[in-house]
Amino acid sequence: MKSLVKKILEGDEKAVEVLYKTYSQDILKYLQNRVPHEEAFEILNDAFLEAIDGMIMLKKDSNLKAWLYRIAYNKTIDYYRKTKVKSILMSQIPFLEIVDSEVHQPEFQLEKARLKEKIEKAFLSLSQRYREILTLHYENRMSIKEIALQFEISAKATESLLYRARQSFIRAYERG
Structure with a gap:
C-alpha cells in the first residue's frame, strides 16, 4: 500500500x-x-x-x-x-422557524413577549449559582476555563455545573 x-x-x-x-x-x-x-x-x-x-x-x-x-x-x-x-x-427556540416576514406582525410580537416572559421566569427560578454560570457562558461568552478560574473550581466541575444549570433551566422552562 x-x-x-x-x-x-x-x-x-x-x-x-x-x-x-x-x-x-x-x-x-x-x-x-x-x-x-x-x-x-x-x-x-x-x-x-x-x-x-x-x-x-x-x-x-x-x-x-x-x-x-x-x-x-x-x-x-x-x-x-x-x-x-x-x-x-430547533427544540429550545421554536420561534426560529417563523418566517422573517411574520416577525413584525402583532401576533408574533405577542408570542415573542410571552416567550421572553417564560424564559425570564424560568431563569429567575434558578439558583444564584446556576443563573451566574449561564450568564457567564451564554451572555458574556466566557469559556469553561475562564469560568472555572472565576469560580475557583476545576474545568470538569465547571462543565458539570453548566450541564446541571442547563438541565435545571430546561425543566423550569417546560414547567412554564
Whole structure:
C-alpha cells in the first residue's frame, strides 16, 4: 500500500480510484452501522476527500486502512455534533422557524413577549449559582476555563455545573 500512497501523492488518479475501490465498501458498511444510510454515502465521500487531502501527513509506517477508519470515525462524530446542535436549537427556540416576514406582525410580537416572559421566569427560578454560570457562558461568552478560574473550581466541575444549570433551566422552562 505504500506505493499506492506514493502514487496518490504524485497525482495519479488511477491510484485514487484503486484506494476508493479497495476500502470504500468496508468503510461504507462501518458508517451505515453508525449513521442513517442516506448520510453514510456523504460521510464516506467526505472521509475519502479528507484522506486524499491529508495523505501527505500519513507516516510511512502507518496502517492505511486504520487511518481511513479513523477519518470515517471522526466524520461520524462531526455528523452527530452538528445534528445535536441543530436539534437543540430547533427544540429550545421554536420561534426560529417563523418566517422573517411574520416577525413584525402583532401576533408574533405577542408570542415573542410571552416567550421572553417564560424564559425570564424560568431563569429567575434558578439558583444564584446556576443563573451566574449561564450568564457567564451564554451572555458574556466566557469559556469553561475562564469560568472555572472565576469560580475557583476545576474545568470538569465547571462543565458539570453548566450541564446541571442547563438541565435545571430546561425543566423550569417546560414547567412554564
